[in-house]
């Protein structure tokens with residue numbers, strides 16, 4: 177404990193922080209001196225309403241450890257929920273420094289069986305659930321900048337390997353998580369003038385989302401490094417959300433176990449410009465010529 181903790185004096189909002197990765201992030205921020213708004217709607221793995229209030233439990237844990245936290249039980253994919261989330265930080269602590277967008281759930285189906293409702297629900301909770309808190313936090317930071325108080329603000333978004341490479345049976349989730357990457361790039365570029373840095377992570381850890389599907393890789397060992405503990409992801413999230421990450425923005429990091437990887441996005445590969453329109457056959461000839469010169473994309477998760 178001391179004034180040299182990484183997030184001393186900062187106020188951090190973490191969405192979906194009642195369990196899993198969000199809970200680990202909230203506890204890690206509190207351990208670094210941040211005051212934390214712990215958001216969680218308390219829904220089931222498929223987004224259906226749950227019986228309990230996991231946010232209140234995490235707040236109790238933080239307070240029991242000597243930290244400061246407040247619960248927020250709203251739905252971050254609604255304007256009312258996102259606005260009240262930002263307001264909770266401002267009303268309770270008088271400031272907002274870091275937003276960690278993390279909440280979400282799954283409705284996995286192969287495309288041919290994917291109902292419109294399952295598409296909408298997953299796009300809504302992840303993509304809209306990132307946009308709305310970001311939009312309301314950004315409006316606050318812009319107002320601060322205009323009032324002559326440019327913040328040292330940070331946003332950490334949560335994508336997934338599914339958004340980077342695609343994942344079998346997760347068309348809705350992969351599209352939402354890829355959308356979050358695009359949103360991250362735009363937000364980083366638009367909000368830099370308001371003192372806001374925006375990055376994204378693609379984590380992997382043992383939570384209720386993964387412990388059944390990937391049981392073999394997720395199980396905790398009896399001794400030694402528990403590689404898939406969600407707590408292994410949080411240190412990067414805390415650093416990105418701190419003032420110490422100055423100059424790092426618009427980046428995507430894969431993070432799991434002891435590994436951190438900087439992801440490199442789309443870059444132009446082999447190209448040919450003939451300076452005139454092609455016939456479809458000519459377009460095909462060009463593509464056939466270029467593809468062998470290009471890097472092969474990584475395999476879609478689950479496609480073997």
Ligand SMILES: NC(=O)c1ccc[n+]([C@@H]2O[C@H](COP(=O)([O-])OP(=O)(O)OC[C@H]3O[C@@H](n4cnc5c(N)ncnc54)[C@H](O)[C@@H]3O)[C@@H](O)[C@H]2O)c1
Pocket residue numbers: 191192193194195196197198215216217218219220221223230250251252253278279280281301305334335336337378379380381382383384385386
């Ligand atoms: N666990 C992994 O390996 C993994 C891999 C890639 C990405 N992710 C992403 O990490 C994030 C956290 O996932 P997790 O594995 O900890 O899952 P989790 O189910 O343990 O936690 C997600 C939390 O979000 C909450 N939530 C859902 N909808 C909400 C809403 N509308 N408003 C507020 N809270 C809501 C849930 O109640 C839950 O507590 C998700 O965005 C997930 O897609 C996880």
